Amino acid sequence: MKAQVKWVGEEMFMGISESGHTVVMDANAGKLGPSPMENVLLSLGGCSSVDVVSILQKARQDVQDCVVELDGTRVDTVPRLFSDIHLHFVITGNDVSEKHVERAVALSADKYCSVALMLNKGVSITHDFEIKKPA
Template identity: 55%
Template sequence: MKSRIKWQDGIHFTGETESGHAVQIDGAPDIGGKNLGPRPMELILLGLGGCSSIDVILILQKSRQEITDCVVEIDATRATEDPKVFTDIHLHFIVTGKNLNAQQVERAINLSAEKYCSASIMLKNTVNITHDFEIVEG
Protein backbone atom coordinates (compact mmCIF):
# COMPACT_ATOMS: atom_id res chain seq x y z
CA MET A 1 0.00 0.00 0.00
CA LYS A 2 1.33 3.39 -0.93
CA SER A 3 0.31 6.95 -0.17
CA ARG A 4 1.72 10.34 -1.02
CA ILE A 5 1.73 13.61 0.91
CA LYS A 6 2.23 16.78 -1.16
CA TRP A 7 2.99 20.10 0.52
CA GLN A 8 0.70 22.90 -0.64
CA ASP A 9 1.74 25.91 1.46
CA GLY A 10 2.15 26.89 5.11
CA ILE A 11 1.39 23.60 6.83
CA HIS A 12 -1.30 22.55 4.37
CA PHE A 13 -0.82 19.24 2.55
CA THR A 14 -2.76 17.04 0.17
CA GLY A 15 -2.73 13.35 0.98
CA GLU A 16 -3.20 11.01 -1.98
CA THR A 17 -4.02 7.35 -1.61
CA GLU A 18 -3.14 4.41 -3.79
CA SER A 19 -6.86 3.93 -4.44
CA GLY A 20 -7.02 7.35 -6.09
CA HIS A 21 -8.55 9.48 -3.34
CA ALA A 22 -7.31 12.74 -1.90
CA VAL A 23 -7.75 14.48 1.43
CA GLN A 24 -6.65 17.91 2.56
CA ILE A 25 -4.56 17.91 5.75
CA ASP A 26 -3.86 21.07 7.71
CA GLY A 27 -2.78 22.22 11.12
CA ALA A 28 -4.49 24.38 13.66
CA PRO A 29 -4.40 28.13 13.09
CA ASP A 30 -2.30 28.65 16.24
CA ILE A 31 0.61 26.83 14.55
CA GLY A 32 0.18 28.38 11.11
CA GLY A 33 -2.61 26.27 9.66
CA LYS A 34 -5.61 27.62 7.79
CA ASN A 35 -8.07 24.93 8.92
CA LEU A 36 -8.39 23.59 5.35
CA GLY A 37 -8.63 19.96 6.44
CA PRO A 38 -8.44 17.58 9.36
CA ARG A 39 -5.38 17.33 11.54
CA PRO A 40 -3.19 14.23 11.10
CA MET A 41 -4.17 12.82 14.50
CA GLU A 42 -7.85 13.27 13.65
CA LEU A 43 -7.27 11.15 10.56
CA ILE A 44 -5.90 8.37 12.75
CA LEU A 45 -9.16 8.37 14.73
CA LEU A 46 -11.21 8.37 11.52
CA GLY A 47 -9.17 5.46 10.20
CA LEU A 48 -9.75 3.49 13.41
CA GLY A 49 -13.46 4.26 13.40
CA GLY A 50 -13.84 3.45 9.71
CA CYS A 51 -11.92 0.18 9.98
CA SER A 52 -13.96 -0.92 12.99
CA SER A 53 -17.27 0.10 11.40
CA ILE A 54 -16.59 -1.88 8.24
CA ASP A 55 -15.86 -4.99 10.31
CA VAL A 56 -18.92 -4.61 12.52
CA ILE A 57 -21.28 -4.10 9.58
CA LEU A 58 -19.86 -7.04 7.62
CA ILE A 59 -19.94 -9.37 10.64
CA LEU A 60 -23.52 -8.40 11.52
CA GLN A 61 -24.66 -8.85 7.92
CA LYS A 62 -23.05 -12.30 7.80
CA SER A 63 -24.86 -13.08 11.06
CA ARG A 64 -28.12 -12.17 9.31
CA GLN A 65 -28.74 -9.20 11.56
CA GLU A 66 -30.99 -6.57 9.97
CA ILE A 67 -28.70 -3.57 10.48
CA THR A 68 -29.84 -0.22 9.05
CA ASP A 69 -27.23 2.17 10.48
CA CYS A 70 -23.97 2.24 12.39
CA VAL A 71 -22.41 5.32 13.96
CA VAL A 72 -19.22 5.31 16.00
CA GLU A 73 -18.56 8.20 18.34
CA ILE A 74 -14.86 8.32 19.18
CA ASP A 75 -13.45 10.06 22.24
CA ALA A 76 -9.68 10.23 22.57
CA THR A 77 -7.22 11.61 25.10
CA ARG A 78 -3.69 12.65 24.20
CA ALA A 79 -0.58 13.01 26.34
CA THR A 80 0.13 16.56 27.44
CA GLU A 81 3.85 16.37 26.63
CA ASP A 82 5.55 15.74 23.28
CA PRO A 83 5.11 13.42 21.60
CA LYS A 84 1.40 13.99 22.22
CA VAL A 85 0.37 10.42 21.49
CA PHE A 86 -3.07 9.04 22.19
CA THR A 87 -3.24 7.52 25.66
CA ASP A 88 -6.90 6.47 25.63
CA ILE A 89 -9.44 5.97 22.85
CA HIS A 90 -13.07 5.04 23.46
CA LEU A 91 -15.37 3.91 20.65
CA HIS A 92 -19.10 4.10 21.28
CA PHE A 93 -21.06 2.18 18.65
CA ILE A 94 -24.67 3.16 18.00
CA VAL A 95 -26.10 0.30 15.96
CA THR A 96 -29.57 0.65 14.49
CA GLY A 97 -31.64 -2.15 13.06
CA LYS A 98 -34.65 -4.38 13.40
CA ASN A 99 -34.64 -6.95 16.22
CA LEU A 100 -30.87 -6.79 16.66
CA ASN A 101 -29.39 -9.36 19.01
CA ALA A 102 -27.20 -7.62 21.63
CA GLN A 103 -24.92 -10.66 21.89
CA GLN A 104 -24.33 -10.58 18.13
CA VAL A 105 -23.54 -6.85 18.23
CA GLU A 106 -21.13 -7.32 21.12
CA ARG A 107 -19.52 -10.29 19.35
CA ALA A 108 -19.05 -8.25 16.14
CA ILE A 109 -17.40 -5.39 18.03
CA ASN A 110 -15.11 -7.76 19.93
CA LEU A 111 -14.12 -9.65 16.77
CA SER A 112 -13.27 -6.37 15.10
CA ALA A 113 -11.19 -5.16 18.05
CA GLU A 114 -9.39 -8.45 18.66
CA LYS A 115 -9.07 -10.10 15.25
CA TYR A 116 -9.99 -8.07 12.16
CA CYS A 117 -9.45 -4.31 12.53
CA SER A 118 -5.84 -3.68 11.53
CA ALA A 119 -5.93 -0.14 12.91
CA SER A 120 -7.24 -1.22 16.30
CA ILE A 121 -4.81 -4.10 16.62
CA MET A 122 -1.89 -1.89 15.59
CA LEU A 123 -2.79 0.83 18.10
CA LYS A 124 -3.77 -1.36 21.06
CA ASN A 125 -0.15 -2.02 22.05
CA THR A 126 0.41 1.66 22.82
CA VAL A 127 -3.09 3.01 23.52
CA ASN A 128 -5.80 1.93 25.94
CA ILE A 129 -8.72 1.27 23.57
CA THR A 130 -12.17 0.62 24.99
CA HIS A 131 -15.56 0.28 23.41
CA ASP A 132 -19.22 -0.03 24.23
CA PHE A 133 -22.45 0.03 22.27
CA GLU A 134 -26.11 0.83 22.24
CA ILE A 135 -28.81 -0.61 20.05
CA VAL A 136 -31.50 1.53 18.50
CA GLU A 137 -34.61 -0.12 17.07
CA GLY A 138 -35.33 1.09 13.58
Protein backbone atom coordinates in the same frame (compact mmCIF):
# COMPACT_ATOMS: atom_id res chain seq x y z
CA MET B 1 0.46 -0.24 -0.27
CA LYS B 2 1.87 3.16 -1.15
CA ALA B 3 0.82 6.75 -0.57
CA GLN B 4 2.17 10.25 -1.01
CA VAL B 5 1.81 13.36 1.13
CA LYS B 6 2.56 16.72 -0.48
CA TRP B 7 2.99 20.03 1.32
CA VAL B 8 0.61 22.57 -0.27
CA GLY B 9 1.35 25.62 1.91
CA GLU B 10 1.44 26.85 5.49
CA GLU B 11 0.44 23.79 7.56
CA MET B 12 -1.66 22.14 4.83
CA PHE B 13 -0.78 18.82 3.27
CA MET B 14 -2.47 16.72 0.61
CA GLY B 15 -2.42 12.96 1.00
CA ILE B 16 -2.84 10.89 -2.14
CA SER B 17 -3.59 7.21 -1.73
CA GLU B 18 -2.36 4.47 -4.05
CA SER B 19 -5.95 4.17 -5.32
CA GLY B 20 -5.90 7.85 -6.32
CA HIS B 21 -8.02 9.36 -3.55
CA THR B 22 -7.06 12.69 -2.02
CA VAL B 23 -7.30 13.82 1.60
CA VAL B 24 -6.48 17.33 2.75
CA MET B 25 -4.85 17.54 6.19
CA ASP B 26 -4.40 20.73 8.18
CA ALA B 27 -1.96 20.73 11.08
CA ASN B 28 -3.15 24.25 12.04
CA ALA B 29 -5.81 23.06 14.51
CA GLY B 30 -7.71 21.47 11.64
CA LYS B 31 -9.14 24.73 10.33
CA LEU B 32 -9.32 23.72 6.65
CA GLY B 33 -9.25 19.94 6.96
CA PRO B 34 -8.80 17.23 9.56
CA SER B 35 -5.45 17.12 11.32
CA PRO B 36 -3.27 14.03 10.89
CA MET B 37 -4.30 12.85 14.38
CA GLU B 38 -7.98 13.37 13.57
CA ASN B 39 -7.38 11.18 10.53
CA VAL B 40 -6.05 8.46 12.83
CA LEU B 41 -9.36 8.52 14.75
CA LEU B 42 -11.33 8.50 11.49
CA SER B 43 -9.29 5.56 10.22
CA LEU B 44 -9.92 3.60 13.42
CA GLY B 45 -13.64 4.35 13.23
CA GLY B 46 -13.84 3.42 9.56
CA CYS B 47 -11.91 0.19 9.97
CA SER B 48 -13.94 -0.90 12.99
CA SER B 49 -17.27 0.04 11.41
CA VAL B 50 -16.54 -1.99 8.27
CA ASP B 51 -15.89 -5.04 10.46
CA VAL B 52 -18.91 -4.58 12.72
CA VAL B 53 -21.38 -4.10 9.85
CA SER B 54 -19.94 -7.03 7.90
CA ILE B 55 -20.04 -9.38 10.90
CA LEU B 56 -23.60 -8.36 11.76
CA GLN B 57 -24.76 -8.81 8.17
CA LYS B 58 -23.18 -12.28 8.03
CA ALA B 59 -25.10 -13.07 11.23
CA ARG B 60 -28.28 -12.04 9.36
CA GLN B 61 -28.95 -9.11 11.65
CA ASP B 62 -31.24 -6.40 10.24
CA VAL B 63 -28.72 -3.55 10.57
CA GLN B 64 -29.99 -0.31 9.06
CA ASP B 65 -27.38 2.08 10.43
CA CYS B 66 -24.06 2.02 12.23
CA VAL B 67 -22.44 5.09 13.75
CA VAL B 68 -19.31 4.97 15.87
CA GLU B 69 -18.51 7.92 18.11
CA LEU B 70 -14.81 8.12 18.97
CA ASP B 71 -13.27 9.95 21.90
CA GLY B 72 -9.49 10.18 21.91
CA THR B 73 -7.36 11.47 24.79
CA ARG B 74 -3.86 12.70 24.04
CA VAL B 75 -0.93 13.13 26.42
CA ASP B 76 0.15 16.68 27.29
CA THR B 77 3.79 16.19 26.32
CA VAL B 78 5.40 16.21 22.88
CA PRO B 79 4.88 14.03 20.94
CA ARG B 80 1.15 14.32 21.70
CA LEU B 81 0.29 10.66 21.31
CA PHE B 82 -3.08 9.14 22.04
CA SER B 83 -3.14 7.52 25.47
CA ASP B 84 -6.77 6.36 25.32
CA ILE B 85 -9.44 5.99 22.64
CA HIS B 86 -13.03 4.99 23.31
CA LEU B 87 -15.38 3.77 20.58
CA HIS B 88 -19.13 3.93 21.15
CA PHE B 89 -21.10 2.05 18.49
CA VAL B 90 -24.72 3.01 17.86
CA ILE B 91 -26.40 0.24 15.89
CA THR B 92 -29.89 0.81 14.48
CA GLY B 93 -32.06 -2.03 13.23
CA ASN B 94 -35.00 -4.31 13.83
CA ASP B 95 -34.56 -7.18 16.28
CA VAL B 96 -30.77 -6.75 16.42
CA SER B 97 -29.36 -9.14 19.01
CA GLU B 98 -27.23 -7.66 21.79
CA LYS B 99 -25.19 -10.88 21.78
CA HIS B 100 -24.38 -10.47 18.08
CA VAL B 101 -23.40 -6.79 18.44
CA GLU B 102 -21.19 -7.55 21.43
CA ARG B 103 -19.49 -10.32 19.46
CA ALA B 104 -19.05 -8.15 16.34
CA VAL B 105 -17.50 -5.28 18.30
CA ALA B 106 -15.17 -7.65 20.17
CA LEU B 107 -14.08 -9.46 16.99
CA SER B 108 -13.31 -6.16 15.31
CA ALA B 109 -11.28 -4.91 18.27
CA ASP B 110 -9.42 -8.15 19.00
CA LYS B 111 -9.03 -9.86 15.64
CA TYR B 112 -9.95 -7.99 12.46
CA CYS B 113 -9.40 -4.21 12.64
CA SER B 114 -5.80 -3.69 11.57
CA VAL B 115 -5.87 -0.04 12.69
CA ALA B 116 -6.99 -1.01 16.21
CA LEU B 117 -4.46 -3.82 16.39
CA MET B 118 -1.64 -1.43 15.44
CA LEU B 119 -2.75 1.25 17.89
CA ASN B 120 -3.29 -1.29 20.71
CA LYS B 121 0.46 -1.57 21.14
CA GLY B 122 0.60 1.88 22.75
CA VAL B 123 -2.98 3.06 23.21
CA SER B 124 -5.67 1.84 25.59
CA ILE B 125 -8.69 1.22 23.34
CA THR B 126 -12.09 0.57 24.87
CA HIS B 127 -15.50 0.15 23.30
CA ASP B 128 -19.16 -0.16 24.08
CA PHE B 129 -22.40 -0.08 22.11
CA GLU B 130 -26.08 0.64 22.13
CA ILE B 131 -28.85 -0.71 19.93
CA LYS B 132 -31.68 1.49 18.66
CA LYS B 133 -34.88 0.67 16.84
CA PRO B 134 -35.52 2.57 13.59
CA ALA B 135 -37.70 5.67 13.89
